[in-house]
Structure formats: C-alpha cells, structure tokens
Amino acid sequence: MNSPYDTKPRPLFRPLPNAQKAYCVGFEFEQWRCNAYADHMIEWIIDYALKADEIKTLTHANSYIKLKQAAARIYKSEHYKTRGEIGEISIHAICREYFQTIPFAPRVFYLTSSNEVVKSFDMVHVRYVGDHDVELWLGEAKFFKDRSLAIARALTSVSTHIEQGFLKNEKLLLGPQVSTDIPHFDKIRDVLSEEVSLDVLFQKAVFPIFIASDSPSTAKHKSHTAQYEADVAEELASLSDAIARSALHTKIKIVLIYVPIRSKDQLAEAFDKRLKGLNP
Template identity: 55%
Template sequence: MNVYDSTPARLLLQLHSEASPWQHDSYCAGFEISQWRCSALADHIIEWLPDYALKEDELNVNHGNIYVRLKEAAARVYSTKAYEKRGELGEITLHAICRDYFKTIPLAPRVFYKTASNDVVKSFDMAHVRYVDDGTFEIWLGESKFYKSGVAAISAAIKSVKEHIDAGFLKREKFLLGPQVAQSLPHADKIRKLLANQTSIDALFQNAVFPVCIACDSDAVNSHKSHTAEYVQGVYGELTELREKLEQSGLPSKIKMHLIYVPLESKDRIAKAFDKRLKGLTIED
C-alpha cells in the first residue's frame, strides 16, 4: 500500500460542490453544543501535519516513531517564514481538502518546495498531482489565503494567481518542481516531461488545475449555532460572492480554476488554537 493511501479521518464536511460555471465548493468544521468546532479543527490540522511536511520516505510511521515524526513535521512548519503570519494554517487546510476529497498526491512536500525557492519569490502554496484515470493526470497548483476578510482574501488570491501564471514565473516553478518528482509516483516520467524546460507552458496549462482556498471569518458561522438549512444557505451566499469576484478577474476564462471556501468563526481564534498545539510539539526544556 502506498503511504499516501492513508489519511486522517475526515472532519471537514462538504456543504456545496458546484461545477457551473466552473468548480467551486465549500467545507465547514461544523458545530458542537451550539459552538463552532474550533478545537476540533485545530486538532484536525495538526493530524495533517506529517502528510503536509514530511517526504514520502519519512511517512512510514509506526507506534515506535510516531511522536518523533510529528515533532519533525511541527518543527519544519514552525521554522518557516510564512508561519509568522500563520499562512501555513491555510496551506495545510488546502492540502487536507485536496488530499481527502480529490485524492491528490504531493509532487513535493510544501516545506521542501519553499526551501528550494529560498522564499525570495513566492511559490505556489501547493503542488499536487491528481490521477483522473489510468492514463491521465492533472497537476494541481494551489494558492491559499487565511484572512479575516473574505473580500481581502479573494483580492489577494487573484493578485497572486495572476503573478503565478506569468510565463517567467511558471518556467521557474517547473525548474524547481521537475527534479523533485519522485520516481515512485505513477507516470513519473510523463510528469517530469511536462515540467521539463523543453516542454511548452501551454502543455502545463492544458493539464493544470489551480485551486484557490479562502479561509476567513464568516457571518454565516457567527450568526448560527447549528448545522441548519439556513446556515448552509448563508455559506452558499458567501461562496457565491467569492466566486463572482474571481469570475470578474477574468482568470477562469484563461485557466482551470477551482475555488475552495472554508468559513471560520474567527481566524484569530483558530490561529491561536493551532499555535498552542504546534508550540506543544516544538517546546524544548
């Protein structure tokens, strides 16, 4: 069995999945005893840490090394520059949803991918592959925004993606990613060829999906205490607003976009809960 076949038990519930005019979905942590499940979501993101931060050959975890592996994953996340702004929390959420719901597999662990780029020029927040059938695959190049304001988050995401699809940027990304594609991946040679300098960027566009994850404070979450039809409708309204702003940018007419919305009760509260758990794994006596 491949190590990527094992994933944490699902927590985030898919509320919406709309394919028209292009794919846009929403996911929520839900409620418990009239409270948004902040602690449960923080725990869940910690569960995904090893899958997010460790290399494939480090994911052979057993009861004898599980604590060491978790600490290694936490240390790698905690030491990155993005963590100072809590950007990693959004990235792990995007990683978890794509791995869980769409069965993607990392082309390269995000932490190592960023290290290769020296953090000088911002790289994609996620680089995965999704196998559509036995003969075809998609390269998923993701962007995540973990903000208080959804409007600010989608505006920042649009700016980032527009910068990312620049020819010069994509050539650089291909140069970084190509050598990191594990030979153990199905169709590894085809993936490497697609990412080779000699291959046109047009071929990458034909095979690529650009998921954008927006995790932000939500009026729908804050005005409800349980998973009601009214709550689901409220989240759909927020998802639609984000989708319309992304549509107005013109990006969906150029590349294959996939909007992922994760409504939060409080960005600051979940960041604090996650920080406490991460610090507990990185503390030194």
C-alpha cells in the same frame, strides 16, 4: 504501485449540500468547532510536511518522532497570526480527501534557510485521471480575516504565477523535486521538464483557490441548519463573482474552495499552541 499516501486521516471538513465548494467543520454544544479544526491540522502535518519516502517508513514505533519532525518544518515564528500555514494545510487536506490528489513535492521545502517563504504555489499535487493520465493541481491558499481581501490577493497571486517567466522558473524548481515514490512520477517530470512547452503544463494544470476567512454566518449561527447553509452560500457567491469579474477563469481551470470560520485569530492561536507543544 503502492503509494505512501494511501492512508490519510478521517475527514473533518464536510461539504455543504446547498453551497457546493464550501466546506465546514461544524458546531458542537452551540459553538463552532475551533479546537477540532486545530486538532485536524495537526493530524495532517505529517502528510503535508514530510516527503513520500519519509512517510513510507512511518510506524506506530516512530509516529511521535515523525510528528515532531513535521511540526519543526512548518514554522517556529511568534508571529503566527500573519502566517498562512493553516490555509496551506487545509487546502492540502481538502484536496487529498475530496479530489483524490497527492503531493508530488512537499510545500515546506520551498522555504529558504532563513525560513522565509519563496513566492510559489501553496500546493503542488497530482491527480490521476484514468490509468495513464495526470493533472497537476497548483494551489493558492489564503487564510484571512476579510473575505474580499482574501480573494483579491489570491487572484493577484495566481495571475502572477501563470506568467511565462514565473512558470519557467517554477518548472526548474519543481522538476527535480518530484518524488520517485509516487505513481507515474516520470510523466509528472516530463510535464515539468524544460524542453516541454508551457502549453502542455496549462493543458494538464488545475488551479484550486482556497479561502478561509472570518464568516458572519459562522459567527451568528450555533448549529448546522438549512439557514446556515443558505447564508454561507451567499458568502460563497461573492467569491465566485470575484473570480468571474477577473476573467481569470477564461485562461485557466479554477476550482474554488471556501471554508467559513468564526475567528481567524482564535483558530491561529489554537493551532499555534498545539504546534509549539511539539517543539518544546
């Protein structure tokens, strides 16, 4: 069965060899690649925001319309500096590229009519294991200035999300939204059915935690060097230590993903300009 997710943008995020779980967009002319990051987010918005059946009909003849539809579904708020869409698109892109996941329900359909985000997972993907098994990747993304605050908030959110009552409601919300245009959709729906124990969901689930935050290492370096990697590795270690102290990793499978950025505000502004250009 062909999937509408067989095609994806060329990768921009690159894993750091000496800081596994950290991904960087790199430098250009001694500057962190803020504009390239913002452009890459726009490249991914169709994959992120549209449903599988809508992506199936994407052609060169309607690509601009599809891009505008995706942009319109993300946000129109003037308060872009407090919004988390950049984090959500980033975790979507990295998991699609490096962990071979695909979405089974678009994140933007969790928005209420007033465009306020329902408290839910920031990413709902599936990863195929072999020919017949599935993993549900239920992600949490934080796009913050402060790295320590970001991981603290992420751990609090995930802890809330794995409570019994929340997961029961989540299954009721997600089950009917599973796309029939992806392989083994029936197995995903079965895991999310009300009749199946939450124990089965925990056995099938992976919880990626994505942190993008202002990085002293990225701010002080002008190129991708061994010292830059070593400095980022220290920042990554502080996030890993926070997860270890929480003991959350003893209850669920966690995958940590870290993107060190030079300036949250700068990136938010660059992305916002591009998004508003698609919403004249």
